[in-house]
Amino acid sequence: MNNLEAEWLQQAIHGDDNAFSLIVETYQRPVYNLCYRMLGDPQEAEDAAQETFWRAYQALNRYDQQRPFATWLLSIAAHYCIDQQRKRRFPTLALDLLPEETIPDATPNPEKVFLELEHQGQIQRLLARLSPPDRAAIILRYWYQFSEEEIARSLSLSISAVKSRLFRARRELAQAYEAPAASALPERRKNESPAL
Amino acid sequence: MNHQPYERWIFESDSLTHAEQEALATHLATCKECARLRQKWSQLEEEALSSPVMLAPQPGFTRRWRHSLIERRQREQRRQAWRFFLFLVAATTLVFLSLVCILLLTTSPTEWIQAAVHTLATTASTFAAARGLAFTWLSLAPASLNIIIGIALGLSFSILVLIWTFAIWKTALTGVWNR
Numbered sequence: 310m311n312n313l314e315a316e317w318l319q320q321a322i323h324g325d326d327n328a329f330s331l332i333v334e335t336y337q338r339p340v341y342n343l344c345y346r347m348l349g350d351p352q353e354a355e356d357a358a359q360e361t362f363w364r365a366y367q368a369l370n371r372y373d374q375q376r377p378f379a380t381w382l383l384s385i386a387a388h389y390c391i392d393q394q395r396k397r398r399f400p401t402l403a404l405d406l407l408p409e410e411t412i413p414d415a416t417p418n419p420e421k422v423f424l425e426l427e428h429q430g431q432i433q434r435l436l437a438r439l440s441p442p443d444r445a446a447i448i449l450r451y452w453y454q455f456s457e458e459e460i461a462r463s464l465s466l467s468i469s470a471v472k473s474r475l476f477r478a479r480r481e482l483a484q485a486y487e488a489p490a491a492s493a494l495p496e497r498r499k500n501e502s503p504a505l
Numbered sequence: 506m507n508h509q510p511y512e513r514w515i516f517e518s519d520s521l522t523h524a525e526q527e528a529l530a531t532h533l534a535t536c537k538e539c540a541r542l543r544q545k546w547s548q549l550e551e552e553a554l555s556s557p558v559m560l561a562p563q564p565g566f567t568r569r570w571r572h573s574l575i576e577r578r579q580r581e582q583r584r585q586a587w588r589f590f591l592f593l594v595a596a597t598t599l600v601f602l603s604l605v606c607i608l609l610l611t612t613s614p615t616e617w618i619q620a621a622v623h624t625l626a627t628t629a630s631t632f633a634a635a636r637g638l639a640f641t642w643l644s645l646a647p648a649s650l651n652i653i654i655g656i657a658l659g660l661s662f663s664i665l666v667l668i669w670t671f672a673i674w675k676t677a678l679t680g681v682w683n684r
């Protein structure tokens with residue numbers, strides 16, 4: 310979090326809604342991505358991301374400023390998504406409805422776009438095999454580079470529980486993974502921005 | 506074959522000691538299952554998890570946030586108003602019920618009936634007395650004074666009703682405890 314964002318946060322804590330909107334603008338992508346990876350559906354991910362910001366907005370005066378803001382926000386999102394999945398009777402994954410942003414902006418090659426979609430679909434299918442807390446642990450580890458301590462704190466688990474969840478999830482993913490043919494794997498976006 | 510702790514080590518290869526790495530390598534050389542798991546895991550790590558794609562929401566997320574903030578706030582205020590009224594109703598009922606309980610515990614039904622009959626009788630006589638008093642006053646006092654008193658009474662009653670209505674309307678609209 311840079312100085313400007315820290316200033317917005319202070320203003321938002323003192324009730325400035327415009328400052329909070331700037332925070333929403335800044336963190337929409339990491340929050341949405343977490344919700345999408347957890348829920349596998351663009352509309353549900355949008356709703357969950359909006360709900361996350363609303364919960365953060367309401368709890369802003371309880372936010373511990375010693376803790377990184379992004380970690381706190383993502384922890385709210387992860388808890389919410391895990392609860393949503395528990396409430397669902399039949400887990401659904403709309404794999405053919407990937408959001409438009411999945412498609413790299415500067416790829417003129419439709420075949421490549423299709424392959425990228427396929428690749429993302431495969432990742433979602435793999436993630437869908439995991440139980441919601443295991444999935445959250447994997448997403449926080451690989452998409453957000455959280456340490457085991459940070460994952461434990463974000464998901465309200467002990468570190469040893471995180472370790473065993475990560476082990477179980479990694480083994481499950483590795484066993485289910487079918488490597489795509491060498492030519493089918495799309496080139497990664499060169500200027501892919503890091504998680505946060 | 507026992508795959509532990511090697512199976513676990515496959516996924517923690519970064520934090521293994523030199524001796525553990527050697528033991529793992531020895532096991533992988535002899536165990537096809539673990540070797541295959543290890544191969545799949547390194548492929549997965551490299552191809553899918555090393556630089557995962559961050560998906561973004563549809564454009565206009567912040568605009569949608571602003572809209573939903575207004576709606577959510579109104580909903581929350583209505584919910585608070587309801588909670589407040591339910592609390593009031595519950596508290597009143599509780600006080601009333603505890604009074605009834607105290608009465609039931611300290612007095613007998615016969616005493617109740619006696620008290621009720623007595624109250625009715627006194628109320629009737631008090632009412633008759635008050636009516637007599639009012640008629641006497643009306644016939645003695647000048648008409649202008651009576652009109653002024655009538656208007657004053659009517660006005661204060663209307664103001665009370667107005668304040669009450671306004672308070673309920675305001676609470677329903679803005680909530681009881683604002684952030």
Ligand SMILES: [Zn+2]
Pocket residue numbers: 506507508511532536537538539540
């Ligand atoms: Zn083995």
